[in-house]
Each structure stands twice: as C-alpha cells, then as structure tokens.
Amino acid sequence: MENPKSTAGITDIETFQNLAPESRTVLARGLRYFEYQKGSLVLEKGRRVSGAYVVASGQLRVFTISPDGNEATLYLINPGETCVLALNCIFNDLLYPAWVEAGATTRIAVIPGTEFRMLFEREPKIRNMTVQAFSTIVFRLMAELEDVHSSKLDQRLARFLLLHASTDGKVQMTQQEIASHLGTTREVIARSLRQLASAGHIQTGRNRIVINDPRKLAESVGGR
Amino acid sequence: MENPKSTAGITDIETFQNLAPESRTVLARGLRYFEYQKGSLVLEKGRRVSGAYVVASGQLRVFTISPDGNEATLYLINPGETCVLALNCIFNDLLYPAWVEAGATTRIAVIPGTEFRMLFEREPKIRNMTVQAFSTIVFRLMAELEDVHSSKLDQRLARFLLLHASTDGKVQMTQQEIASHLGTTREVIARSLRQLASAGHIQTGRNRIVINDPRKLAESVGGR
DNA sequence: TCCGATCTGTAACAAATGCTACAGAACGTC
DNA sequence: GACGTTCTGTAGCATTTGTTACAGATCGGA
Numbered sequence: 158m159e160n161p162k163s164t165a166g167i168t169d170i171e172t173f174q175n176l177a178p179e180s181r182t183v184l185a186r187g188l189r190y191f192e193y194q195k196g197s198l199v200l201e202k203g204r205r206v207s208g209a210y211v212v213a214s215g216q217l218r219v220f221t222i223s224p225d226g227n228e229a230t231l232y233l234i235n236p237g238e239t240c241v242l243a244l245n246c247i248f249n250d251l252l253y254p255a256w257v258e259a260g261a262t263t264r265i266a267v268i269p270g271t272e273f274r275m276l277f278e279r280e281p282k283i284r285n286m287t288v289q290a291f292s293t294i295v296f297r298l299m300a301e302l303e304d305v306h307s308s309k310l311d312q313r314l315a316r317f318l319l320l321h322a323s324t325d326g327k328v329q330m331t332q333q334e335i336a337s338h339l340g341t342t343r344e345v346i347a348r349s350l351r352q353l354a355s356a357g358h359i360q361t362g363r364n365r366i367v368i369n370d371p372r373k374l375a376e377s378v379g380g381r
Numbered sequence: 382m383e384n385p386k387s388t389a390g391i392t393d394i395e396t397f398q399n400l401a402p403e404s405r406t407v408l409a410r411g412l413r414y415f416e417y418q419k420g421s422l423v424l425e426k427g428r429r430v431s432g433a434y435v436v437a438s439g440q441l442r443v444f445t446i447s448p449d450g451n452e453a454t455l456y457l458i459n460p461g462e463t464c465v466l467a468l469n470c471i472f473n474d475l476l477y478p479a480w481v482e483a484g485a486t487t488r489i490a491v492i493p494g495t496e497f498r499m500l501f502e503r504e505p506k507i508r509n510m511t512v513q514a515f516s517t518i519v520f521r522l523m524a525e526l527e528d529v530h531s532s533k534l535d536q537r538l539a540r541f542l543l544l545h546a547s548t549d550g551k552v553q554m555t556q557q558e559i560a561s562h563l564g565t566t567r568e569v570i571a572r573s574l575r576q577l578a579s580a581g582h583i584q585t586g587r588n589r590i591v592i593n594d595p596r597k598l599a600e601s602v603g604g605r
Numbered sequence: 606t607c608c609g610a611t612c613t614g615t616a617a618c619a620a621a622t623g624c625t626a627c628a629g630a631a632c633g634t635c
Numbered sequence: 636g637a638c639g640t641t642c643t644g645t646a647g648c649a650t651t652t653g654t655t656a657c658a659g660a661t662c663g664g665a
Contacts (some may be wrong), residue, residue, distance in 0.1 A: 307447035
C-alpha cells in the first residue's frame with residue numbers, strides 16, 4: 158500500500174456507472190481502494206479473499222510458482238477488469254489459488270463479498286461484467302494451455318514478444334522477466350533470443366529487445 | 382447422434398427443478414437432446430455453437446490438438462455440469478475454441494442461446510449454475526496449467542492415475558489414451574509406467590493399470 | 606570516475622521428452 | 636484354430652530444455 162498516485166476510481170468503469178440509487182449505496186458501502194508499486198505482492202496463494210478486486214488503473218499479474226522457484230504468468234488483469242479468482246473465492250468461500258503481483262503501478266478497488274453478491278443479483282450490468290470476466294479468463298487460460306501443449310518455447314517466445322511489443326517494436330523487459338512470464342529460465346530465453354537475433358528478426362539489448370519487422374517475425378512463428 | 386439409450390433429462394438436474402412456470406415454458410422451448418457414443422466428436426474447433434450444452438449423463442472431454450496431432454485434455458464435463466465454452470460462445474457470439482468428444486456414452490441437453498439468456502436473467506438458480514460452471518472450469522484450467530508448469534511428466538502421470546483410478550485402484554485405459562489426456566506420446570507414458578512398475582507402485586496390463594497402494598504412490602509423487 | 610549491482614552472452618554437460626522402428630502379446634472375429 | 640488388429644514393451648537416437656559456471660557489459664549512485 159503506497160501513497161496515492163492515481164485518482165482512478167471504480168466509477169470510471171462503465172459497468173459501475175448509472176447504477177440504481179440503491180445499488181450505488183450498496184457499492185459505496187465498504188468500498189476501498191489500494192495502491193501498489195510495480196512488483197508488489199497483492200495476493201498470496203492460500204489466503205482468504207475478502208472481496209471482488211477491480212483494477213482501476215495499472216495491471217495485475219496472476220502467476221504460479223514451481224517447486225524450484227520458476228514463475229509462470231497465468232494471465233494479466235487490465236483496467237476495468239475484475240479478478241475472477243477473487244470472485245470465485247467469494248462466491249465459493251475458497252482460498253486464493255495463485256499469486257498476484259502488480260505488473261505496474263496499480264490502483265484497485267475492493268468491493269466486499271456480501272455487497273458484491275447483492276449487486277450481482279440486482280444489476281444486470283454487474284452480472285454481465287462477471288460473466289464477461291469469467292469468459293475472458295477462461296479463454297486466456299485455454300489459450301495459454303494450448304500454447305504450452307502445442308508449441309516449443311521458441312514459438313512461445315516469439316509470440317510473447319509480438320504481443321508485448323510497443324508500437325515501435327520495443328519490449329522493455331529483462332530476460333529474467335520474460336522467463337518468469339513463460340515459466341522457464343533466463344538462460345533458455347537468452348539462447349532463444351540469440352537465434353532470433355542471428356536470424357535478423359530482433360536486436361537484443363539491456364532491459365530491451367527490439368523487433369526489426371513484426372510481420373516477418375510473426376511469419377517465422379508459423380502455425381500453432 | 383445415436384439411438385436413445387438413456388432417459389436422463391435436464392429436469393433430473395437440481396438447477397432445472399422447481400423453476401417458475403414461465404421459465405419452464407422458456408426452457409421447454411427449443412430444448413433438444415443428443416446422444417453420443419464414447420469417442421464421438423461433439424463439437425469441433427472453430428464452429429459456431431447454437432446453445433448451452435448441459436450434460437445429462439455420461440461425460441464430455443474438452444481437448445486441444447497440437448500441430449503434430451498430439452491431443453491434450455483441457456478438462457472434463459460431468460453430468461449436471463454445463464459446457465462453459467459453449468456458454469461463452471452464446472454470450473459473446475464467438476466460435477468454439479477447442480474440440481469436444483464424448484468420454485463415455487453421453488446424453489446432452491442443448492438449450493438455445495436466446496432461451497438460455499432469458500433464463501439467466503430470470504432465475505437465480507440458473508445464474509448460480511452459470512457462475513459455478515465458470516468457477517469450476519477456471520479452477521480446473523488453472524490447476525492444469527500449474528501442473529504443466531510445475532511438474533515433470535512422471536509426477537503428472539502418477540497424479541493422473543490416482544485421480545482416475547476406480548475404488549479398487551484400477552485405471553481402465555490404454556497408454557495412448559493416457560498420453561492423449563496428458564499431451565504426450567504413448568512411448569513416454571510406457572517408459573514412465575515401467576519406472577512406476579519397477580518401483581512396485583503399479584502393475585501394467587492391456588487396457589489396464591492397477592495401482593498397488595494408492596497411498597504410497599501419492600507419497601512418491603511428492604509436493605507439486 | 607569508481608564501484609557495486611544487475612544484466613547479458615556463452616559454453617559444456619545433464620535431464621527430460623519425442624521420434625523411429627520392431628517384436629511379441631493379447632483380443633475378437635470368422 | 637487362424638488371422639488381423641491393436642496394444643505393450645523396448646532400444647537407440649534426436650531434440651529440447653534445464654543447470655552450472657564464468658566473463659564481460661551496462662547502469663546508477665556516491
């Protein structure tokens with residue numbers, strides 16, 4: 158919990174706008190905001206969750222940690238999105254099943270479980286958001302699983318780079334960070350990057366990778 | 382679509398019992414049943430889905446196929462459960478993103494999308510079932526992803542055997558079937574089974590594996 | 606400018622999984 | 636009983652990923 162940097166609020170999100178007055182009262186009841194610096198741990202695996210987490214600004218990274226300490230990103234939660242696993246925990250009284258950290262400076266709104274359930278029953282928009290959140294995560298998890306089962310790491314890396322590159326083709330990350338997203342080791346990433354670099358697809362640098370031609374790189378990945 | 386073998390109906394499922402008369406009328410409108418033999422393809426990747434699929438009896442297997450033809454099971458859908466991906470497709474007008482086959486002789490009820498949406502808005506029980514279905518699948522997908530990232534195949538196999546064994550410790554499957562669930566090759570499964578057999582944990586046979594002592598096997602898997 | 610911390614590049618070797626090829630065993634059908 | 640099909644067991648080799656160990660490059664702060 159850090160000092161207030163952002164003023165993004167839950168009413169910036171369309172779902173929470175124009176609610177019935179009663180629903181607005183319910184929403185305001187118990188609503189709290191939390192701020193996190195990049196890299197801060199937001200939720201620990203095995204812990205009880207107290208409410209629905211909605212990202213007002215920034216980004217959350219949900220990840221798993223293997224016995225030897227390797228991290229693998231399960232999915233990312235962007236502004237306007239809610240953390241499905243937290244929803245799941247409040248609907249079913251479960252413990253949180255993964256780790257969550259702030260992938261950037263992040264501001265989240267937490268709606269207590271009881272209040273969220275009320276809103277869910279009363280407001281079609283909240284229901285739609287909930288189903289949407291679940292739908293989105295199911296698809297992301299499925300895509301990740303398919304990726305892991307169907308692709309070699311080289312392909313997964315190339316796709317990761319394409320997905321996370323800014324408009325000028327830059328990926329501002331260390332090799333270790335990339336490894337932590339893909340669930341592998343830094344050295345393997347380095348080796349794979351070397352191949353991409355010698356093929357002319359990318360240029361490597363400290364904390365940065367530049368994609369020379371995204372289209373050619375995408376073509377080189379081939380079908381999944 | 383095979384000849385009627387089962388009479389299991391959607392009203393055998395608690396969620397669909399005691400609905401309001403109007404909802405019952407909506408439900409009956411357009412509701413259809415389909416029967417499948419084990420191994421029959423139920424849904425193809427990339428196809429449009431017309432409704433909500435509810436398993437009345439049997440079991441569905443949702444799986445992915447890699448470019449070289451390796452199958453990997455994403456999750457199973459049991460009686461009383463609904464296919465979340467189909468729900469997702471009717472809520473969002475998407476194409477079906479995976480393959481589905483009958484894991485046993487299966488009878489499913491299909492509720493057209495329009496009718497299902499009406500029921501979702503009117504019936505708290507249908508909403509709960511929907512959220513429950515999404516919740517269950519999210520957890521299963523997450524567990525599978527964590528397994529893939531955190532465990533060697535030997536561990537995954539042992540866990541798979543423990544999970545699918547009948548009460549007398551028998552797993553009635555071919556090695557190829559197991560391989561298709563775990564996203565690997567039959568030979569790798571055979572090699573791994575040989576190790577488990579020589580350690581005294583299991584006995585192999587044609588179409589069958591017998592776990593000698595489930596508790597010892599579970600211990601040998603160790604932490605994830 | 607110097608220094609410490611962190612990141613990158615690389616090599617060698619190990620482990621895990623996949624591929625190819627066979628032989629033999631186990632079934633079910635005629 | 637014979638035969639064809641399918642499954643199991645196995646070996647050898649290939650590929651992919653992981654581990655260990657270093658050296659050098661790059662930053663930021665003092």
